[in-house]
Amino acid sequence: MLPVIVHSVNELRAMLPENKHVALTPTMGALHEGHLSLVRHGRQLADINVVSVYVNPLQFGPHEDFSTYPRELEADCARLENIADIVFAPNDAELYPLPQTVTITLPPLADELCGRSRPGFFQGVATVVCKLLNCVRPQTAIFGKKDFQQLFLVQLMVAQLNFPTKIAAMPILREADGLAMSSRNAYLTSDERQRAVLLPNALRTAAAAITAGEKPTTAAATVRQQLQADGFVVDYVECRNATTLTSTASGDIVLLVAATLGQTRLIDNIEIRCPNAAKRELA
């Protein structure tokens, strides 16, 4: 069965009885298998499986790709056949009937990593996630580790603002050659698409080196050099504590990268189990 498309919050709420397990997967659409893996997880958990499709203007900077971001609601619904029950696709007037003067304030981490080159991005994400959680009131909301910093900040917001929703974190789905699936991969030219695989390759090599004893800072510097040599414009390559996203040298590590290839900003990350504390100097 195809999912029912719902545009209004009132209509949506009328379809969601309180005694049912509702799962929500928030997306911006242009769905790929990475998204669908999240939605399939929702299918397993929930009586009513909801996917939101909304390109959130609040999280785009003035020179970013808001106007060109792919919008393909009908095709998305077809992709969700037999997996989702409801597609919540509000328009801007429904979600932002007034100028959004009330927003979520996040800790300084929101201005680091992706937040450094995308000021206001995580505030926009947190605000729309807060609204979507309030509209759908799901027992479970499902997010991907592809956007590791986003997942971390959403978990923090949900915990600190006492949302009753449980956050499920799902692994990164990759193309056969290792490139992390992303709606923005569609922007890559065929030449860029071939070269894009150098990014996950560099991450995997660095992770193996760290596991074998290389200092994380050295491994991150090598990734940066490799990507630059391969024609990427590197935004950041950083090792962080995988649990706290701080530069604190204890616990497992996540190596995070953002880099632009041509016109396309790619992000990716890899988690590294790190049993030997002596090797974990991160900054």
Ligand code: AMP
């Ligand atoms: P987006 O539509 O890009 O906002 O993504 C919606 C959700 O799908 C977010 O929680 C993302 O982290 C997740 N997601 C996007 N790409 C992938 C992927 N390749 N693997 C797993 N989750 C993903």
